[in-house]
Amino acid sequence: MKNNLELRREDLKISYLNTGFNFKTTDEIQPDESIIDQDNALMALEFGLQLGARGYNMYISGVDQKTIYEYVKARLEKQAGEKAVPQDICYIYNFKNPSTPRVIRMQPGDSIRFKEDMKEFRQFLIDGLGAKLDSVEAERKRQHLIDKLDSKKEQILEELKSYAKEQGFIVKLTQEGLGFIPLDKEENPISMEQYELLDQTTKQEIEENIDRLSEMAEQVLADIRDVEKEYSQYMNDISETIVLNEVGYFIKHLKEVYGKYEVIKEYLDEILQDILEDISIFSDSQSAENQEIKSIFPWLGSNKVGERIGHYDINILVDNSQLQGAPVVTARDLSFARLVGKIKVDTELTLNRVDFNNISAGLLHEANGGYLLLYVNDLLDYPGSFEVLRRTLKTGEVNVESLAISNITTSLGMLPPPVPVDFKVILIGDYEVYRVLCDTDATFKDLFKMNIDFKDTIDGDKTSLLRFASQIKAFCNKEHLPDVSYEGVLVLAEYSHRLAESQEKMSANIQPVTDLVREASVFSKDLITKEHIVKARRVKTLFKETLQKNIEEKYAKNIYLLDVGGKKIGQVNGLAVYDVGDFMFGKPVRITATTYRGKSGVADIEGAVGLSGSIHSKGVQIITGFLGNYFAQDYPLSLCGKICFEQSYGGIDGDSASSAELYAILSSLSQVPIRQGVAVTGSINQYGQIQPVGGVNDKIEGFYRICKQKGLTGKQGVIIPKQNQKDLVLDEEVIEAVEQGRFHIYAISSFKEGIEILTGVPAAQVEERVACKLKAYSGEGQNKPIRIKKKVK
Incomplete structure (x- = not known):
């Protein structure tokens, strides 16, 4: 035709x-790797990159996210190369609050040099300081002091012994302290037997003398303790002098090198004071003893020297020494720990030990001073990741949080302070996701003021x-x-x-x-x-054709009922599209309609049982609106109509079948049959105008395959909206069939054109039959003139 x-x-x-x-x-x-015909989006991108104020992060949407991602990355790398390299970020030990390390920032490269210098310093404490403390010269000085101390103690004791002898006693050293034994006239010690034979007066005199001597002995012991303390300080002075000479040299040198960092000079002074507080642990003999104990009883922990000098290490969170400009950070693993960093826990039997050196940086640290380019779907794949990014953009700080620790062990807590950061975030994703984020997060638009949408x-x-x-x-x-x-x-x-x-x-x-x-x-x-x-x-x-072939076989075996020839009243072939991932194919579907007297208007059976989406239900309501507006200007619309997608057992949505549903209703009312060899797609509005739909190529090819399978007669084809004519990019086989007259494609703009193609009857005749039926349903009789709108634009 x-x-x-x-x-x-x-x-x-x-x-x-x-x-x-x-x-x-x-x-x-x-x-050419540039992006084609996206001038507005690229201009907006350039504009956004120049805005450095807080909140001007970007959300970029587009159908080709990979190409956009790669282009934006290359553009960021170019711009980043023109910016200054940001400072390194480090953690150092906090002597005042060990559970909260201190954050320091250093010029790029300084942190690596400082870490190496501190490594050399720690090695000296292990290898050199102990040797210096236990050197021959130091031991000689200590021995000299010990000898002097012994001499002083002996001198004090001799004075007590001399006085005791004058009083007729000798001094005896016991485990309990100093004791006194009385002497006879020949200056020999009196035994207990001799003492018992003495008269009471003599015994009393001896006891009184012992009491006086005991008081003197207590004073003597106090004097000895004072002397020991004095000489102990002398001994410490020897060690402190060695430390001040040897360690002080290193400290002075480090202060000269890193003098521009006041926090480092303060830190070095704290290290020196920390060493002076317990010099003995750096002694070689002490270290050897601790190592031996460690080898026998490992659960007692590491040796004191190793534990102490671990405090003098530098934990470099972010090393920017190799950068040539600002960082451009990209990643696909956007787990919570990957974003904010983590704290590793060293477990020794039942004790979890947390060390500031085990704090590692996250992407949010690494991006400081530069750019963070991410796929938004990657971010949303990990619970909590989007929230932590949002929080960081709001506060300008990153909080490192430790991994979960078993509740059956003891945890030594670590609370790293937040690290201030400043970077620009660029998210690549779908526009639909952007809308959802805007609707669900009141602050999202404030944080991502730039939304750049690349054309599809x-x-x-x-x-x-x-x-x-x-x-x-x-x-x-x-x-x-x-x-x-x-x-x-x-x-x-x-x-x-x-x-x-x-x-x-x-x-x-x-x-x-x-x-x-x-x-x-x-x-x-x-x-x-x-x-x-x-x-x-x-x-x-x-x-990807398995599902399509299975469906087409069911048409061939008449499991799915579909006529591609002949005529039927109230029955039309609609066109649907199956979308399976990135594969789409058309599937014809039989649509039937029944009409009778009533008040409910047109209703779809799918909607009544919950298988119809809101857009499809809207299309059905539009049909009722069209019928009332077009036919029932002079009498009430009294109609019950039921529309059904036959052999459809899943949910349906969309309004692309609304014109086909209207044709089935008109056929049912007029009793004019519809050609089954012609399938229909297109939505309709309340004025009878045909509107464009999606998936038109797949719909046409889907119906063509079924017609070919059942036998092409030269009378089969499809009706599409006029607006969809420029959307046709059909398979060559279909085009050849059209050229040879074996298949037909019609492009229409109003329901009148469609009903004439489907019925072969002038639209006015169909309209007159419909009007008569609706008037009869309304109870107005047959004698009044029928007024029908004659033209639909």
């Missing part, structure tokens, strides 16, 4: 594919096509693939138009195209041609 609404072959093709270019293969053109499609003119070919050339160079022929480029362009569902636009997503080039290279090692690309596309489709 030919009429002015039927499309011809040239309406189904992309016109510029037949125009020539001055290259035979991509080897003759320059590679680009112009399909010759200039864009040439740049498209240059992109393919760049991809082939990058992956070391053969060049692509001119005809191959045109096939790839046609594929891009199909992805965009437009004859005028190409898809902005280059990734499916480059995937196809990569897959086509399997069939050619020298030059990728049109034939290789077509073959790769067919093979690629075969991997």
Whole structure:
């Protein structure tokens, strides 16, 4: 059936594919990795990069997220190279509060040098200081003091012994202290037997003398203790002098090198004071003793020297010494610990030991002073990660949190102070996710003031096509693939138009195209041609056709009932699309309608049982609105209508079948049958105008395959909205069938055109029958004139 609404072959093709270019293969053109036809988005990106104020982070959305990601990364790296390298971030031991290390910032490279210098210093404490403390000269001085101390103690005791002898006693050293034994006239000690034979007066006199001597002995012992303390200080002075001479030399040198950092000079003074507080642990003999104990009883912990000098290490969180500008940090692992860092726990039997040296940095530390580029979906994949990023942007600080520690062990806590950071975040994701984040987080728009949306499609003119070919050339160079022929480029362009569902636009997503080039290279090692690309596309489709084939077999076996010939009242073939990942295919569906007298209007059975989405239900309500507005101006609309998608057992949504549903209702009311060889897609509004839908290519090809399977008669085809005509990028087989008159495609703009194609009856006749039926339902009789709107624009 030919009429002015039927499309011809040239309406189904992309016109510029037949125009020539001055290259035979991509080897003759320059590679280009830039983004095509996104001038506004790129301008907004450049503007956003110049804004350094807080809150001007970016959310970039677009269909080709990988290409956008790579472009933005390259642009950030270029800009970052022009910025100053940020300071290094380090932790040092806090002598005043060991559980809270101190944060210091140093110029890039200084932290590495300082860490190496402190490593050398710690090695000296291990290897050199003990030797100095136990040197021959130091031991000689100590022995000299010991000798003097012994002499002094002996002198004090001799004075007591001399006085005691004058009083008739000798002094005896016991475990309890000093004792006194009385002497006889020959100055021999009196035994207990002799003492018992003495008279009472003599005994009393001896006891009184012993009491006086005991008081003197207590004073003597006190004097000895004072002398020991005095000489002990002399001994310490020897060690302190060695420490001040040897360690002080290192400290002085480090202060001269790092004098511009006041916090480091303070830290070095604290280290010296820490060493002086317990010098003995640095003695070689003490260290050896501790090592022996450690080897026998490992649960007692490390030796004191090792534990002490661990405090003098430098934990470099962020080392920027190798950067040439500001950092550009990217990652796909965006777990909580990866973002904020973590604290490792060294477990020794039942004791968890936490050391500030075990604190590691996260991405938020590493990005300080630069940029953090992330996929938003990666961020949302990990619980808590988006929240910690949001909190960091709000506060300007990163808090490192320790890993979970078992509650059956003792934990030595570590509370690192927050680290101030400043960086710009760029998130790449879907626009839908952006809207959800804006709706669910009141602060999101304040933190991400820049929303840059890359178009989903680009112009399909010759200039864009040439740049498209240059992109393919760049991809082939990058992956070391053969060049692509001119005809191959045109096939790839046609594929891009199909992805965009437009004859005028190409898809902005280059990734499916480059995937196809990569897959086509399997069939050619020298030059990728049109034939290789077509073959790769067919093979690629075969991997995903299982569901489609299963459905088509059910049509062939009449498990799914569908007529592609003859006429039926109240029955029309609609077109649906199945979307399975990145694979879509059309599936015809029988739509039936019944009508009778009532007040409820038109209702869909799917909606009544909860299988209809809100958009589909809206489309059904629009049908009721159209019928009332178009036919029931002079009498009430008294109608019950039921619409059903036959053999549909899953949820349906969308309004692309609303025109088909209307035609089924009109057929039921008018009792005019509908051609079953013509399927319909398109939505309708309350004024009877046909509106465009999505997936039109897949819908047409899906119905064509079923008609081919059941037998093409030359009377089959599809009706599509006029607006969708420029969206047609059909398979060549379908185009050839249209050219040969074996299949037909009609583009309409109003329901009148559709009903005439479907019934073969003028629209006015169908309308008159419908009006009569609706008037009869209303109870107004048959004698009043019928007023019908005659024109629908």
